[in-house]
Amino acid sequence: MKEDRNTILIVEDQKINRTILRYMIQNAYDVLEAENGAEAWSILEEKNEEIIAILLDIVMPVMDGYEFLKKLKGSRWESIPVIAMTGDSDITTEERTLELGAWDFIIKPYKERILMTRLKNAIARSRMGYLKKMQHLAEHDSVTGLYNRMHFFKETEQMLQKHLKEPFVFIRMDIKRFRLINSYWGEEGGNRILCFMADLLRNISSHYPYCTFGRIESDIFGICIPYEKRDCDSMLQFLICQILSYSTSFALEPSFGIYCIEDNSTPAENMFILATMASRKIKNRYQDYIGVYDEKLGQQITQEQEVFNDMRPALENEEFVIYFQPKYNGYTQLPYGAEALIRWNHPKKGLIAPTQFIPVLEKNGFIEKLDYYVWEKVCQYIKKWKDEGLTPAPISVNMSRVDCSNAGLPDKLTYLVKKYDISPGLLQLELTESAYMDNPDFVNSMICELRKRGFRIMMDDFGSGFSSLNTLKDIQVDYLKLDMKFLFSHSNDFKSKRILSSVVSMAKWLRLKVIAEGVETEEQFDFLKRIQCDYIQGYYFSKPMPVSEYEEKIIPLIEKNPEIEDLTQQRSLVYMSEDIYEKIYADELTGLYNRRFLNEWMFLDKMRPGEELRSVAMILMDIRSFKEINDTYGHLAGDEVLVKVASVLKTSVRDSDSVIRYGGDEFLVIFLNCPEKRVYSRIEEICALLAGIAYGENETRHITADFGISYTEDFEKTKNFLNDMINQADERMYRNKKKKGCEKENTVKY
Structure with missing residues (x-):
């Protein structure tokens, strides 16, 4: 090949005509030939990168020129220029081919100079269109059609240079938690939101004699407009209302960063940075949509620098x-x-x-x-x-x-x-x-x-x-x-x-x-x-x-x-x-004290210095139907219940009290210097909190427990009988299992 994309595809069913056309153009272009539209389509699929124009006969077998033009329209090869050729001088034929997308029309017999001129012009127009398309793609965002970051900044700087003495404001706009919305609604849903935002900016721009706007990145947009405070405030309120009312199925919240331009020669990139810093002032603040760059923020930037x-x-x-x-x-x-x-x-x-x-x-x-x-x-x-x-x-x-x-x-x-x-x-x-x-x-x-x-x-x-x-x-x-x-x-x-x-x-x-x-x-x-x-x-x-x-x-x-x-x-x-x-005194599962803590009387160390120990209450508690929980839902579920019960007990006692995992699903609570009436009210509070612990399928079942209590008002006289107190509390607890409650007469006093 002599240069990129310099091949012409001739589509003509008559071999003699193909030979004539080849002879006319072969000095300037490479040539590919096809007998009909179907064969031409196959060549396009294989060698489309090389073909820069098509000479297309209208009347052909298998697939004629009309069908080929219809198929070409809307395809990825639509931009390749097509010159239609026919021996029919009827104007309706020419009109139809041009309506179907042909770039030009030639009547047989072929005249070399006319053919070459029209071919050259079509290729030049095609290349010009291609360059414009590439330029547009380079300057515009593919999703919204707005200026992209680089071109938006360029256009903004040019606009400000033309109006050096006029006040302007640079506004950064985005959607709070857009990444979350995008992941939930998918790329298509996210793109619809972006296009909605772009349309809002187009609407806004029509109210100003000059302004620039574009998509900077992701869900971040920018707009630069002449500044007048009242007008700017009403425009922002309009945008906020429009965005908040976008959908009833999910909340769409805007975020605006406002920078009132102090020097119109400032690079647009710097304006965007300042507007971004302003928007960060309202990050994670519900129903707060506008952040304004001010002197305090300026001082912060200076300090950061x-x-x-x-x-x-x-x-x-x-x-x-x-x-x-x-x-x-x-x-x-x-x-x-x-x-x-x-x-x-x-x-x-x-x-x-x-x-x-x-x-x-x-x-x-x-x-x-x-x-x-x-x-x-x-x-x-x-x-x-x-x-x-x-x-x-x-x-x-x-x-x-x-x-x-x-x-x-x-x-x-x-x-x-x-x-x-x-x-x-x-x-x-x-x-x-x-x-x-x-x-x-x-x-x-x-x-x-x-x-x-x-x-x-x-x-x-x-x-x-x-x-x-x-x-x-x-x-x-x-x-x-x-x-x-x-x-x-x-x-x-x-x-x-x-x-x-x-x-x-x-x-x-x-x-x-x-x-x-x-x-x-x-x-x-x-x-x-x-x-x-x-x-x-x-x-x-x-x-x-x-x-x-x-x-x-x-x-x-x-x-x-x-x-x-x-x-x-x-x-x-x-x-x-x-x-x-922990190995000595802490239960491995619940983190409560264990029986060694009890046996070594460690709970006495929790008394405050100088405080006299008078009364002791031993409350033994057993979780109802715990074996059923383990058998029905598994031991992991049972362990989880034990941990939750332990948490309730720990937060229901004072510093001077102790909670001990006594064994299995049994817990021992020791109240020191707690009046007897208060002991009962504390147990009622614990019962209410335990009832809030749910388990089972859909967590529809709740924890209940049985209690047994031993109480002494004179610790010095009974301190040698603490094990007896625990045994008596144990006996009372099992009696309560039959009554499903904790009654005062089931308390042993020493």
Whole structure:
């Protein structure tokens, strides 16, 4: 071939005519021949890329020219120019062929100069149309037909240059949660919404002497119009009303970012960025649709730019310093390691909190470098303590979204612990639930790999997202971190406590440790003790502190405990949670105390210092029809019922009271210094809460229980008969099984 697309297809049933036509054009074009329309169609399917024009006879057997033109119309080869040829000079023939899509018409016998001229003109027009089509595709969005991002910005800048002194406003528009809507209604439904948005902008544009608008990306649109506040406000209200009323079957909510242009020579890309920042002000705010760029936002951008400019030299000069916030064992109240936090010791601005620079670093990806810096610093400290003959406690470090998307993360962390010769278990890794939800499958596989290599993983901010329970089902972590500030930020503390208790019980059932962070008050700590939360972190025990202070105040508490003779072999006794305390005193399934706790009279240690012990109530409780639950729904369902019952009991007692799993489906509740009447009212409250526990198919069945009570008003006289009290409570409970209740006469008094 001499050049691209220079082949002419001759479709003519008479061989002599094909020969004549070939002779006339062969010096300028390559030639393909077909005897009829059907054969021509086959050639098109095989060699359409080469063919730039078709010479088509009208009267032919098999498939004539008319049928060929009909078939060509609407096909992917419609743009190839066709010159119709016939010996019939009737004007109706010419009209019909042109109506069917022929570009030109030639009457036999052929005249070479006329044929070549018309062929050349048709090809030139075709190429011009092709170029225009390509230009249109390059400048317009294929779904909505609006300007695409690049051309919209270009047209906007040209318009503003023509009207330098006139005020304009740049508006960014999108749909809240469009990704969710798109996944639910499918691509076709999503595209209908996009076209609806495009039509709204076309409608708006007709009211202005000049404006530009386009689809920037995904569901994000932009429009730039002359600015007059009242007019702009009414236009936005019109758009909001139209979008809100789009569908009755699902909620479509708009989001607008408004930037009033201060300098018409500003690049359109920058205007879009500022409008985007304005729209983020209303993110996750229900029924709030408009965000406006203002001076405060401008100051924020300036500050972010300053952070961006300073962060690289700050890292090189080690201006970022490590702080440790200790974690405390919930049982012993002794420190158990810490979380590594970062502060920026700026040479001019002083100590900068992470909230002022971490979000900026997350935006530009620099957070990955800072995280690695923190990890290495922590490894260095652990090695230092180890070299000093100490036994380091685990330190947890944070992993950002960027880290969690890096397939090389396990190798990076493994390299660090090997470089500093420390156990991977001493470098615990915290990731947020939201970081996990960005790419669950990828992150979960990476977590599994990290755990294989000996690292321990914490799910940070558990409960602050919307898919926590489903997340637990799939993700392989070792610890849950609950944010107390989130759970207790609402007025309904009762619900918060129920949620916390249920999560702790569920975590124990799944063999996960629980860390409560953000613990600030004694009330919160007392509650966490009562529900047997494993670890506590927060200002109630300790604020974040410099490394030197941590080494001075915290490490000695770990290393110089007088109860420990051999710290290397008996280290777990210091923390007394994972290896000793729970094995001795905690029931594995429910997290309640076990019978050893009762037999060793450990419940007496729960008395407040200086408080005199007077009365003791022993309440034995048995779940009705528990064997039937196990037999009908399986032992897993039975275990779930036990965990739920345990959660109810834990949150129904005071700090000084104790709840013990006595055996199977039997529970023992010990009330200390509780008046007898109050004991009965407490049991009634427990009964009501148990009735709220549903199980079975469609959860239509509810829990009931039988109770037996022993009560003494003089502990000193009866303390040697506590086992007798329990036996009597047991006897009364089984009598109550027949009566289906708990009556006062079935209480034994000592």
